[in-house]
Amino acid sequence: MFPPHFHHVRQDVTRHLQRLIQINTTNPPGNEIRVATYLRDVLREEGYEPLILESAPGRANLVARLKGTGEKPPLLLMGHTDVVPAEPEHWTHPPFGGEIHDGYIWGRGAIDMKSLIATQLVLMVLFKRAQDAGESPLKRDLIWMAAADEETGGALGAGWLATHHPELIQAEYALNEGGGSGYKIGDQVYYSCQTAEKGFARFRLTAHGDPGHGAIPHRNMAIVTLAETISRLGNTPLPLHITETFRLYIDRVAATQPADLAKGLQTLLDPHQFDHALANLPLTPYQKRYLNSMARNTATPTILSGGSKINVIPAEATVQVDGRILPGFDRADFEHEIRPLLGTDVALEWLDYGAAMEAPVESPLFEVITAVMKTHQPDATVVPLLLTGGTDAKHIASLGTHVYGFAPILWEENPGLINTVHGHNERISIRALEFGVRTLYEIVYHFCQL
Secondary structure, three states: OOOOOOHHHHHHHHHHHHHHOOOOOOOOOOOOOHHHHHHHHHHHHHOOOEEEEEEEEOOEEEEEEEOOOOOOOOOEEEEEOOOOOOOOHHOOOOOOOOEEEOOEEEEOOOOOOOOHHHHHHHHHHHHHHHHHHOOOOOOOOOEEEEEEEEHHOOOOOOOHHHHHOHHHHOOOOEEOOOOOEEEEEEEEEEEEEEEEEEEEEEEEEEEEHHHEOOOOOOOOOHHHHHHHHHHHHOOOOEEEOOOOHHHHHHHHHOOOOHHHHHHHHHHHHOOOOOHHHHOOOOOHHHHHHHHHHHOEEEEEEEEEEEOOOOOOOOOOOEEEEEEEOOOOOOOOOOHHHHHHHHOOEEEEEEEEEEEEEOOOOOHHHHHHHHHHHHHOOOEEEEEEEEEEEOHHHHHOOOOOOOOEEEEEOOHOOOHHHHHOOOOOOOEHHHHHHHHHHHHHHHHHHHHOOH
């Protein structure tokens, strides 16, 4: 089913990823216009008429469309072209070199997410060539959005497009980043498909006190008051909430595990036993932390400020807190949970807010993803994922689109490398890149011919 001469496809996706990494789109400042121009030029050579839309000077978003028969609503392929900063002195190979070493392409964005942009570019080319060669057109229009600014919230990228040009990206379903990484629990291999994503509700806490000399301390010190509040936030878990995605995740993982582990996993669905059960499961520390975050709203203190001189007691101290909220909850619900931990001596100021999203696990697209992955990895299981961070999914979901995160990375190539995302020495194997192209091509093809 996959197009012939795959060797050339592998060469193309490798070449595109190398070039995309070499175009530095660190955000800020972003300057995604350079990537958008590169993508536009490749697409024009194939007969597309892509649009570049700038939300601000240099902050470019690209949209392209392959017309289908229109029997079904469109499918949107979505991604972002900006990357987070890199510290070259901590890298083995230059972060913007796109160099190949030992079968791996190195560079910032190799996983997050210029590899998916390169893959989506190749898919758009392959489907256009197939249609031009006389193959039956897809039943759905295939839309591609390569957006700016995701790494700082998407206000100049997907959020801007959803607000100002929704007609260009309106679709029934979308394929995004956020899932697809292979991993193991015990001897069983899993691939995550993101079906839900936490929202965010970030805030600032300010404590006031009496200023004075550091040599003569007193009881009403702003930093001490704030520290006590931070301690409560950091050491008091918020209430448990079992979302539909979390329940289905546990059910599907438990169904593939030995009886003892399956029983322990199912116990996580009981809020009264969750903490004890999680502590006793034979999982990695990271897996336990992630499961805990999937089942709770969280409030994480991240930025502290207060005082300007070591011998001066400041009159004010502040902390910024990264709040993450589950599907089904809003900012008012979240405030109701955190208020008892703040006390009466600190002031709360909301900074920004974005709603959570949740797409149905029981859907034609999820079924196609599962079926295709079964042909490539017969012993693996596709499971729904509630992403505790954030992507551009929230912006597209606001248009009524069901967004699924699936950028497959072959599990054998994955251990440890996913931790290089936003870190040092980010890289992806050419083998994993090839796997992603093959599987996503088949997913898009089968879904668009349903």
